[in-house]
Amino acid sequence: MYLYIYDSCLKDKKYKNLINKIENRIIDLDIKGKTLHLNLLKSIDNFINSEIKQGAHTVVIIGDDKTFSHALNDVISKNIVVGYIPIESKSYFGEMFGIPSGELACNILSGRIIKKIDVGKINKKYFLHSLKIEKANDVIIKIDNFEIKAAPGNQILIKNFNSDKLEKNHETNPTDGILDLFIEKQGNIFHKNSKHTLFTIKKIDIIAKNESVPIILDDYQIINTPAKIKIADEKLKIIVGSNRQF
Amino acid sequence: MFKNENTKNVKNTETIIGESVMVEGEFNGRGNIIIEGKLNGNIKTDGHILIGDKAEIKANIESGSAFISGKVSGNIKVNSSIDIAKSASIKGDIEAKSIAVEAGSRINGNIKMNGEAETETTEIEETPEEEADKLV
Numbered sequence: 001m002y003l004y005i006y007d008s009c010l011k012d013k014k015y016k017n018l019i020n021k022i023e024n025r026i027i028d029l030d031i032k033g034k035t036l037h038l039n040l041l042k043s044i045d046n047f048i049n050s051e052i053k054q055g056a057h058t059v060v061i062i063g064d065d066k067t068f069s070h071a072l073n074d075v076i077s078k079n080i081v082v083g084y085i086p087i088e089s090k091s092y093f094g095e096m097f098g099i100p101s102g103e104l105a106c107n108i109l110s111g112r113i114i115k116k117i118d119v120g121k122i123n124k125k126y127f128l129h130s131l132k133i134e135k136a137n138d139v140i141i142k143i144d145n146f147e148i149k150a151a152p153g154n155q156i157l158i159k160n161f162n163s164d165k166l167e168k169n170h171e172t173n174p175t176d177g178i179l180d181l182f183i184e185k186q187g188n189i190f191h192k193n194s195k196h197t198l199f200t201i202k203k204i205d206i207i208a209k210n211e212s213v214p215i216i217l218d219d220y221q222i223i224n225t226p227a228k229i230k231i232a233d234e235k236l237k238i239i240v241g242s243n244r245q246f
Numbered sequence: 247m248f249k250n251e252n253t254k255n256v257k258n259t260e261t262i263i264g265e266s267v268m269v270e271g272e273f274n275g276r277g278n279i280i281i282e283g284k285l286n287g288n289i290k291t292d293g294h295i296l297i298g299d300k301a302e303i304k305a306n307i308e309s310g311s312a313f314i315s316g317k318v319s320g321n322i323k324v325n326s327s328i329d330i331a332k333s334a335s336i337k338g339d340i341e342a343k344s345i346a347v348e349a350g351s352r353i354n355g356n357i358k359m360n361g362e363a364e365t366e367t368t369e370i371e372e373t374p375e376e377e378a379d380k381l382v
Contacts, residue, residue: 144271144272144274145271145272145273145274146269146270146271146272146273146287147269147270147271148267148268148269149267149268149270150266150267150268151266151267153266154266154267183264183266183267184264185266195264195265195282196262196264197262197263197264197266197267197283198259198260198261198262199261200260200261200276
């Protein structure tokens with residue numbers, strides 16, 4: 001059985017046509033299931049737990065990349081297959097996973113090519129593609145038995161995989177079991193021939209030199225230092241298309 | 247020879263310490279390492295280490311092979327070959343199977359070729375190119 005979790009914004013009239021097309025396609029492909037609309041005040045955790053007990057095997061997130069990343073924290077520990085229907089034509093996750101937007105994504109769901117990918121973990125939160133610290137010189141990075149300090153004017157990116165085509169100069173892979181730590185001048189990262197710093201890591205600690213420093217998680221959420229970051233033991237089982245980029 | 251070495255294995259590099267970064271402590275890397283910044287402590291890898299001309303290293307170095315064009319204060323031990331460029335400045339002992347030294351490099355320390363019983367003490371400053379070739 002499928003569970004469909006809708007972003008709360010999809011109640012808006014402008015999405016009515018799109019939702020109708022998606023739901024019709026779901027019926028055509030005989031992959032119907034229960035639905036839930038996300039609400040900022042409501043956790044989907046209990047809903048998913050209860051449905052798993054009743055035989056649910058797949059959770060499908062319908063929304064944008066922010067919705068998908070947000071929902072990840074509630075589904076990753078459930079050991080359940082995850083699907084994604086991007087509603088925006090430009091979706092980094094959709095591109096990464098080879099999933100077209102709108103009703104075409106239903107064909108990918110129906111195909112059920114399932115891959116296990118890495119996710120990162122910062123303190124108790126999961127992240128899918130990256131963490132960012134804008135002022136690298138405000139923190140000390142600790143890896144195993146050594147420390148890294150950066151000069152002013154640099155930023156730090158910790159990546160599970162690239163979220164943007166512009167970053168293709170630096171190959172990342174969500175199935176390699178490592179995170180890539182980049183340090184580069186602000187505004188210059190991933191430009192061709194940029195002189196960056198790179199460490200491949202499984203876990204690191206980040207502490208502030210003075211006051212707590214914000215870390216941006218998957219481009220939408222902020223967590224403050226100190227932070228323990230690692231590749232999570234849990235893997236995300238996700239339905240992907242044949243045009244996936246890994 | 248040295249120009250080619252400078253780009254050796256860059257594509258397979260797992261660690262890059264850029265110019266704007268300082269690393270302190272015991273760094274045990276995997277694979278090839280490029281250092282353009284500062285490092286204090288010790289560094290060890292089975293792969294290739296490239297130390298760029300702006301790098302400043304105060305550390306003992308152990309690696310599979312090495313190319314040095316920056317400043318190193320510490321002992322260097324490589325399993326195979328080490329290439330020392332003219333911009334390099336090394337204060338410490340070097341142990342390797344083969345050593346190539348470019349004219350102009352500065353080395354203050356003992357040089358030991360692996361597999362040989364004798365230890366040779368060498369100080370090279372502004373070495374003429376012909377003599378440097380003899381050391382290879």
